[in-house]
Amino acid sequence: MPYSPQEKKRALVRVxxxxxxxxxxxxxxxxxxxCGAVLQQIAAIRGxxxxxxxDVLESHLRAVLDPPDGARPDGLHVEQTVALVRSYLK
Numbered sequence: 780m781p782y783s784p785q786e787k788k789r790a791l792v793r794v795x796x797x798x799x800x801x802x803x804x805x806x807x808x809x810x811x812x813x814c815g816a817v818l819q820q821i822a823a824i825r826g827x828x829x830x831x832x833x834d835v836l837e838s839h840l841r842a843v844l845d846p847p848d849g850a851r852p853d854g855l856h857v858e859q860t861v862a863l864v865r866s867y868l869k
Contacts, residue, residue, distance in 0.1 A: 786838050793831045800824045836867055 804820045
C-alpha cells in the first residue's frame with residue numbers, strides 16, 4: 780500500500796489509467812480488432828501493471844526496511860517482504 784498521500788494519489792491515477800486501457804481492450808475485442816493491435820494493447824496494460832507493482836513494492840520495502848519510527852523490521856515483516864518479491868519476480 781502506498782504510504783504517503785502523494786504515493787496514494789499516483790497509484791490511484793495509474794489504476795484508473797489501467798482501467799481505461801482495459802475498457803479500450805474490451806472494446807477492441809468486441810469489435811474484432813486486428814490481432815496486432817490487441818496484442819499491443821495487452822503489452823501496454825502489462826507494462827502499466829508492472830510499473831504500478833514496482834512502485835507499490837518500492838513503497839512497501841521502504842516502509843518495512845526503513846520505518847519512520849526507526850524500529851527494526853521484525854522477522855514477520857521480512858518474510859512477508861521476501862514472499863512479495865518472490866511473487867513479483869515470477
